[in-house]
Amino acid sequence: MITKNKINEYIDKIPPAPKALRETLMLLNEGELVKAAKVAQSDLALSSYLKELVNKPIYGFANEINDISQIFGILGVSGSQQTVYNYMTTLLSPSKWLLFKLNTKNFHELQAKLSKRWEQILKHLDIEDKNINSAISLLPASIIVSEALFCEKIEDVNILRSVKNLDYNTILTRLCGIGLFDICEQISKKWEMPEDIAKIIQASSGINPSDDELINKLGKWMHLLLFYELSQPIFINAGLNDFIDFQVDYVNDIYEDFATLMEIS
Numbered sequence: 001m002i003t004k005n006k007i008n009e010y011i012d013k014i015p016p017a018p019k020a021l022r023e024t025l026m027l028l029n030e031g032e033l034v035k036a037a038k039v040a041q042s043d044l045a046l047s048s049y050l051k052e053l054v055n056k057p058i059y060g061f062a063n064e065i066n067d068i069s070q071i072f073g074i075l076g077v078s079g080s081q082q083t084v085y086n087y088m089t090t091l092l093s094p095s096k097w098l099l100f101k102l103n104t105k106n107f108h109e110l111q112a113k114l115s116k117r118w119e120q121i122l123k124h125l126d127i128e129d130k131n132i133n134s135a136i137s138l139l140p141a142s143i144i145v146s147e148a149l150f151c152e153k154i155e156d157v158n159i160l161r162s163v164k165n166l167d168y169n170t171i172l173t174r175l176c177g178i179g180l181f182d183i184c185e186q187i188s189k190k191w192e193m194p195e196d197i198a199k200i201i202q203a204s205s206g207i208n209p210s211d212d213e214l215i216n217k218l219g220k221w222m223h224l225l226l227f228y229e230l231s232q233p234i235f236i237n238a239g240l241n242d243f244i245d246f247q248v249d250y251v252n253d254i255y256e257d258f259a260t261l262m263e264i265s
Contacts, residue, residue: 010145010148010149011145011183011186011187011190012190020039020040020042020043020046021043021046021084021087021088023039024036024039024040024043024046024084025081025084027039028077028080028081028084028130029081029130031077033069033072033073033076033077033080034069034072036072036080037068037069037071037072037073037080038068038069040068040072040084041068041069045087046084046087047068049083049086049087049090049108050068050071050083050087051065051066051068051071052108053083053086053108053111053112053115054071054074054075054083056108056109056112058112058113058116059112059116077130078119078128078129078130078133078134079115079119079133081130081133081134082115082119082130082133082134082136082137083115085134085137085191086111086115086137086140088141088191089111089137089140089141089144090104090107090108090111092141092144092145093107093144094144094147094148097147098147098151098154099147099150099151099154099157099239100143100147100238100239100240101237101238101239102147102238102240106234106235106238107140109234110140110229110235110240111137111140113229113232114136114137114139114140114225114226114229115136115137117225117228117229117262118133118135118136118222118225119133120261121221121225121258121261124261125217125218125221127218131193131194131196131197132196132197132200132218134193134197135188135193135197135200135201135222136222136225138184138187138188138197138201139180139184139226141184141187142180142181142183142184142187143180143240143243145183145187146168146172146180146183146243149172149175149176150168150171150172150175153175156175157171157175160174167242167243167245168180168239168242168243169242169243169244169245179205180205180243181201181202181204181205181208184198184201185198185201185202188201196212196215199212199215200215200218200219200222201219201222202219203215203216203218203219203220203222203223204218204219204220204222204223204226205219205223206219206223206245206246206247206250206251207245207247207250209250217254220250220251220253220254221254221258223244223246223247223250223251224251224254224255224258225258226244227244227246228258228262230243230244
Protein backbone atom coordinates (compact mmCIF):
# COMPACT_ATOMS: atom_id res chain seq x y z
CA MET A 1 0.00 0.00 0.00
CA ILE A 2 1.12 3.56 -0.69
CA THR A 3 1.70 5.19 2.69
CA LYS A 4 -0.17 8.16 4.10
CA ASN A 5 3.09 10.12 4.07
CA LYS A 6 3.46 9.49 0.34
CA ILE A 7 -0.10 10.66 -0.29
CA ASN A 8 0.48 13.80 1.79
CA GLU A 9 3.67 14.40 -0.18
CA TYR A 10 1.71 14.53 -3.42
CA ILE A 11 -0.98 16.72 -1.90
CA ASP A 12 1.74 19.09 -0.69
CA LYS A 13 3.02 19.41 -4.25
CA ILE A 14 -0.19 21.20 -5.15
CA PRO A 15 1.22 24.66 -5.23
CA PRO A 16 0.83 27.29 -2.75
CA ALA A 17 0.11 29.87 -5.40
CA PRO A 18 2.87 32.15 -6.69
CA LYS A 19 2.61 35.79 -5.58
CA ALA A 20 0.57 36.96 -8.60
CA LEU A 21 -1.94 34.13 -8.12
CA ARG A 22 -2.28 34.74 -4.39
CA GLU A 23 -2.88 38.44 -5.00
CA THR A 24 -5.36 37.69 -7.79
CA LEU A 25 -7.34 35.34 -5.53
CA MET A 26 -7.25 37.85 -2.67
CA LEU A 27 -8.63 40.61 -4.92
CA LEU A 28 -11.30 38.32 -6.34
CA ASN A 29 -12.32 37.38 -2.81
CA GLU A 30 -12.79 41.11 -2.18
CA GLY A 31 -14.82 41.46 -5.39
CA GLU A 32 -12.17 43.65 -7.06
CA LEU A 33 -12.45 42.36 -10.63
CA VAL A 34 -10.58 45.19 -12.34
CA LYS A 35 -7.62 45.10 -9.94
CA ALA A 36 -7.55 41.27 -10.07
CA ALA A 37 -7.45 41.33 -13.88
CA LYS A 38 -4.54 43.78 -13.83
CA VAL A 39 -2.53 41.50 -11.54
CA ALA A 40 -3.49 38.38 -13.51
CA GLN A 41 -2.29 40.03 -16.71
CA SER A 42 1.21 40.30 -15.22
CA ASP A 43 1.44 36.48 -15.12
CA LEU A 44 1.95 35.52 -18.76
CA ALA A 45 1.21 31.82 -18.21
CA LEU A 46 -2.03 32.59 -16.35
CA SER A 47 -3.05 35.08 -19.07
CA SER A 48 -2.43 32.48 -21.76
CA TYR A 49 -4.50 29.90 -19.85
CA LEU A 50 -7.39 32.34 -19.39
CA LYS A 51 -7.45 33.16 -23.10
CA GLU A 52 -7.33 29.50 -24.11
CA LEU A 53 -10.10 28.55 -21.69
CA VAL A 54 -12.63 31.26 -22.44
CA ASN A 55 -12.24 30.84 -26.20
CA LYS A 56 -13.22 27.18 -26.13
CA PRO A 57 -16.42 26.33 -28.07
CA ILE A 58 -18.38 25.54 -24.89
CA TYR A 59 -18.33 29.26 -23.99
CA GLY A 60 -19.94 30.04 -27.34
CA PHE A 61 -18.26 33.36 -28.24
CA ALA A 62 -18.24 34.21 -31.95
CA ASN A 63 -15.11 36.37 -31.74
CA GLU A 64 -11.85 35.59 -29.97
CA ILE A 65 -11.44 37.34 -26.63
CA ASN A 66 -7.90 38.27 -25.57
CA ASP A 67 -8.30 41.09 -23.06
CA ILE A 68 -7.95 39.81 -19.47
CA SER A 69 -10.21 42.53 -18.03
CA GLN A 70 -12.89 41.54 -20.52
CA ILE A 71 -12.41 37.84 -19.67
CA PHE A 72 -12.80 38.51 -15.94
CA GLY A 73 -15.82 40.69 -16.69
CA ILE A 74 -17.41 37.83 -18.64
CA LEU A 75 -16.62 35.21 -16.00
CA GLY A 76 -17.58 37.39 -13.05
CA VAL A 77 -16.06 37.06 -9.58
CA SER A 78 -17.14 33.44 -9.04
CA GLY A 79 -16.13 32.23 -12.49
CA SER A 80 -12.80 34.06 -12.36
CA GLN A 81 -11.94 32.56 -8.97
CA GLN A 82 -12.84 29.10 -10.22
CA THR A 83 -10.67 29.60 -13.31
CA VAL A 84 -7.67 30.65 -11.21
CA TYR A 85 -8.06 27.47 -9.13
CA ASN A 86 -8.20 25.50 -12.39
CA TYR A 87 -4.98 27.18 -13.48
CA MET A 88 -3.31 26.31 -10.18
CA THR A 89 -4.21 22.70 -10.91
CA THR A 90 -2.41 22.80 -14.25
CA LEU A 91 0.83 23.76 -12.47
CA LEU A 92 0.88 20.21 -11.08
CA SER A 93 -0.15 18.53 -14.35
CA PRO A 94 2.37 15.96 -15.66
CA SER A 95 4.21 16.73 -18.89
CA LYS A 96 3.28 13.22 -20.01
CA TRP A 97 0.37 11.14 -18.70
CA LEU A 98 1.30 7.48 -18.23
CA LEU A 99 -1.87 5.76 -17.00
CA PHE A 100 -4.72 7.93 -18.23
CA LYS A 101 -4.77 8.71 -21.93
CA LEU A 102 -4.75 12.44 -21.43
CA ASN A 103 -2.76 15.39 -22.71
CA THR A 104 -2.75 19.09 -21.97
CA LYS A 105 -5.46 19.85 -24.54
CA ASN A 106 -8.06 17.32 -23.41
CA PHE A 107 -7.29 17.91 -19.72
CA HIS A 108 -8.06 21.59 -20.25
CA GLU A 109 -11.19 20.51 -22.13
CA LEU A 110 -12.32 18.56 -19.06
CA GLN A 111 -11.73 21.58 -16.83
CA ALA A 112 -13.67 23.85 -19.19
CA LYS A 113 -16.66 21.54 -19.55
CA LEU A 114 -16.97 20.85 -15.84
CA SER A 115 -16.59 24.54 -15.02
CA LYS A 116 -19.11 25.83 -17.53
CA ARG A 117 -21.77 23.21 -16.79
CA TRP A 118 -21.36 23.59 -13.02
CA GLU A 119 -21.89 27.32 -13.49
CA GLN A 120 -25.09 26.55 -15.44
CA ILE A 121 -26.28 24.23 -12.69
CA LEU A 122 -25.72 26.81 -9.95
CA LYS A 123 -27.54 29.42 -12.00
CA HIS A 124 -30.41 26.96 -12.49
CA LEU A 125 -30.51 26.37 -8.72
CA ASP A 126 -30.31 30.12 -8.07
CA ILE A 127 -27.13 29.70 -6.01
CA GLU A 128 -24.50 32.43 -6.15
CA ASP A 129 -21.47 31.50 -4.07
CA LYS A 130 -17.93 31.80 -5.40
CA ASN A 131 -16.58 29.04 -3.17
CA ILE A 132 -19.28 26.57 -4.25
CA ASN A 133 -18.55 27.61 -7.84
CA SER A 134 -14.86 26.79 -7.33
CA ALA A 135 -15.60 23.38 -5.78
CA ILE A 136 -15.77 21.72 -9.21
CA SER A 137 -12.08 22.51 -9.83
CA LEU A 138 -11.16 19.93 -7.18
CA LEU A 139 -11.97 16.90 -9.33
CA PRO A 140 -9.40 17.61 -12.09
CA ALA A 141 -6.83 18.34 -9.36
CA SER A 142 -7.52 14.98 -7.72
CA ILE A 143 -7.17 13.19 -11.07
CA ILE A 144 -3.65 14.59 -11.37
CA VAL A 145 -2.79 13.37 -7.85
CA SER A 146 -4.36 9.97 -8.62
CA GLU A 147 -2.26 9.65 -11.79
CA ALA A 148 0.90 10.30 -9.76
CA LEU A 149 -0.10 7.80 -7.06
CA PHE A 150 -1.04 5.14 -9.60
CA CYS A 151 2.27 5.56 -11.42
CA GLU A 152 4.03 4.58 -8.18
CA LYS A 153 2.37 1.14 -8.52
CA ILE A 154 1.55 1.04 -12.20
CA GLU A 155 2.26 -2.70 -12.60
CA ASP A 156 -0.09 -3.51 -9.70
CA VAL A 157 -2.74 -1.22 -11.19
CA ASN A 158 -2.55 -2.90 -14.59
CA ILE A 159 -2.73 -6.37 -13.04
CA LEU A 160 -5.79 -5.47 -10.95
CA ARG A 161 -7.46 -3.95 -14.00
CA SER A 162 -6.78 -6.95 -16.24
CA VAL A 163 -7.45 -9.75 -13.73
CA LYS A 164 -10.26 -8.38 -11.59
CA ASN A 165 -11.59 -5.61 -13.84
CA LEU A 166 -11.83 -3.24 -10.88
CA ASP A 167 -12.74 0.42 -11.29
CA TYR A 168 -10.01 2.97 -10.64
CA ASN A 169 -11.57 4.33 -7.47
CA THR A 170 -11.63 0.85 -5.89
CA ILE A 171 -7.99 0.31 -6.91
CA LEU A 172 -7.06 3.74 -5.54
CA THR A 173 -8.71 2.87 -2.22
CA ARG A 174 -6.94 -0.51 -2.06
CA LEU A 175 -3.51 0.94 -2.84
CA CYS A 176 -3.77 4.16 -0.86
CA GLY A 177 -6.51 3.72 1.71
CA ILE A 178 -8.36 6.73 0.28
CA GLY A 179 -10.51 7.33 -2.78
CA LEU A 180 -10.88 10.10 -5.34
CA PHE A 181 -13.30 12.14 -3.25
CA ASP A 182 -11.07 11.89 -0.17
CA ILE A 183 -8.25 13.36 -2.26
CA CYS A 184 -10.61 16.15 -3.35
CA GLU A 185 -11.34 16.86 0.31
CA GLN A 186 -7.64 17.01 1.19
CA ILE A 187 -7.01 19.43 -1.67
CA SER A 188 -9.88 21.65 -0.52
CA LYS A 189 -8.20 21.88 2.88
CA LYS A 190 -4.84 22.59 1.24
CA TRP A 191 -6.46 25.50 -0.61
CA GLU A 192 -8.16 26.63 2.63
CA MET A 193 -11.64 26.37 1.15
CA PRO A 194 -14.61 26.56 3.53
CA GLU A 195 -15.50 23.34 5.38
CA ASP A 196 -18.80 22.96 3.51
CA ILE A 197 -16.91 22.48 0.22
CA ALA A 198 -15.41 19.23 1.51
CA LYS A 199 -18.89 18.11 2.57
CA ILE A 200 -20.29 18.83 -0.92
CA ILE A 201 -17.43 16.87 -2.48
CA GLN A 202 -18.02 13.88 -0.21
CA ALA A 203 -21.76 13.98 -0.93
CA SER A 204 -20.99 14.03 -4.68
CA SER A 205 -19.47 10.55 -4.34
CA GLY A 206 -23.03 9.26 -4.02
CA ILE A 207 -22.09 7.11 -1.05
CA ASN A 208 -21.53 9.76 1.64
CA PRO A 209 -24.74 11.82 1.65
CA SER A 210 -25.06 14.79 3.99
CA ASP A 211 -27.77 15.51 6.56
CA ASP A 212 -27.73 19.10 5.33
CA GLU A 213 -30.40 19.49 2.63
CA LEU A 214 -28.52 22.07 0.52
CA ILE A 215 -25.19 20.23 0.68
CA ASN A 216 -26.90 16.99 -0.28
CA LYS A 217 -28.70 18.66 -3.21
CA LEU A 218 -25.44 20.09 -4.52
CA GLY A 219 -23.78 16.70 -4.04
CA LYS A 220 -26.46 15.07 -6.22
CA TRP A 221 -26.04 17.60 -9.01
CA MET A 222 -22.26 17.30 -8.89
CA HIS A 223 -22.48 13.49 -8.93
CA LEU A 224 -24.61 13.59 -12.08
CA LEU A 225 -22.34 16.17 -13.71
CA LEU A 226 -19.20 14.12 -13.06
CA PHE A 227 -20.82 10.98 -14.43
CA TYR A 228 -22.18 12.89 -17.44
CA GLU A 229 -18.86 14.48 -18.43
CA LEU A 230 -16.64 11.48 -17.72
CA SER A 231 -18.99 9.37 -19.85
CA GLN A 232 -18.26 11.46 -22.94
CA PRO A 233 -16.25 9.54 -25.62
CA ILE A 234 -13.05 11.56 -25.17
CA PHE A 235 -12.92 10.76 -21.46
CA ILE A 236 -14.09 7.16 -21.83
CA ASN A 237 -11.08 6.70 -24.14
CA ALA A 238 -8.87 8.30 -21.50
CA GLY A 239 -10.13 5.80 -18.89
CA LEU A 240 -11.65 8.43 -16.60
CA ASN A 241 -15.22 7.12 -16.70
CA ASP A 242 -14.14 4.17 -14.53
CA PHE A 243 -13.65 6.53 -11.58
CA ILE A 244 -17.32 7.23 -10.93
CA ASP A 245 -19.66 4.48 -9.74
CA PHE A 246 -23.04 5.88 -10.74
CA GLN A 247 -25.48 5.85 -7.80
CA VAL A 248 -28.88 5.82 -9.54
CA ASP A 249 -31.00 5.78 -6.40
CA TYR A 250 -29.12 8.72 -4.91
CA VAL A 251 -29.90 11.06 -7.82
CA ASN A 252 -33.24 9.68 -8.96
CA ASP A 253 -35.23 12.67 -7.70
CA ILE A 254 -33.27 15.21 -9.79
CA TYR A 255 -32.33 13.10 -12.81
CA GLU A 256 -35.04 14.43 -15.17
CA ASP A 257 -34.30 18.03 -14.18
CA PHE A 258 -30.59 17.46 -14.83
CA ALA A 259 -31.20 15.78 -18.20
CA THR A 260 -33.42 18.67 -19.32
CA LEU A 261 -30.81 21.24 -18.32
CA MET A 262 -28.06 19.41 -20.21
CA GLU A 263 -30.25 19.27 -23.33
CA ILE A 264 -30.79 23.01 -23.43
CA SER A 265 -27.27 24.05 -22.39
